Amino acid sequence: MCSIKYAVNYVLGRWSTLCHTIYMPELPEVETVRSGLERLITGRIVQDTTFDTQKSFPNSPEDTKAFLIGARIKSIHRRGKVLTIDLSSNYSLVIHLKMTGQLVFIDSHARLKSKKRFGAGHPNKSLLGDLPDKSTRVKLTFEDGSALYFNDQRKFGWMRLLPTVEVPEIDFFKRLGPEPLQSTFTRELFTERLMRRKQSRIKAVLLDQSVIAGIGNIYADESLWAAKIHPETRVILISRSKLRALHEAIINILRLSIEKGGSTDRNYVDAEGKKGSYIQFAKVFRKEGKQCERCQSTIVKIRSAGRGTHLCPRCQRVSQ
């Protein structure tokens, strides 16, 4: 699979290191996973589960099995980059995919044709091979023989099983900022959230999940390019009109990406039967050395907020 991908990218003249630097799930990717899972596993009853260690489930193995086995999948929600699967046992599975986490659904009746892989989607050979593989951490088997796998190469992701009523009380959710795609995320709310961090650099603020939920490295860079703001600009120095542009850019880019099924790789898109992926529309992310489509300057890559950060040095000036 890797070699196919390399060949395709090479032939298209779009060589990149896609094979190992895979797009991390941010809000649009997690939303795509959510809607896919909703369609595929809602109503199914968990028959059995296997999991690697306590790392996947801090609950005792006995509790984990007790609250999972026999439970029916009621509904699936997303908040920021986190998924919550509500079960009829009144427990919920809370899942953060972090960078390399995937949820793979395999239907019992047509194994080869209906494999659905969600998440970061690193294109290793297991996509064509069988699961579980060495990065499988959790497997849920349903009563009809279908299964959901949690694969996570780098093991940064986590799952928690806890009473549904306690889900909003976990620290992660308590700290989380507003959902940028809800109608309540107005320009006024956006400005108010940003102004809590007046002296900080805008990129760091956009990545801060307690300010706004769901934005990661890709969408931070893309939004800042769209609004013509340098990532290192301090919030207090950004003009009113550019803040307005940034607010609109965040919403429009996240929406477009969800429409495109997220920024995952070609294989994932094929598995979902969608024609495009958002990353093909990226203007700056991993485009260093290429021309800015607005002004033809060369896009550069710097480090900001400890992350690789892509920008057009002419369109996005530090203070203007």
Place this chain on the structure above:
DNA sequence: CACTTGACCTGTCCGC
């Protein structure tokens, strides 16, 4: 308070 660094991990690429 703002910012940086390290830790958590694995796989891949690059230079020697």
Place this chain on the structure above:
DNA sequence: TGCGGACAGGTCAAGT
């Protein structure tokens, strides 16, 4: 051909 180091980046904790 092999090996070490850099790098990818979401989040939290600790240090400056």
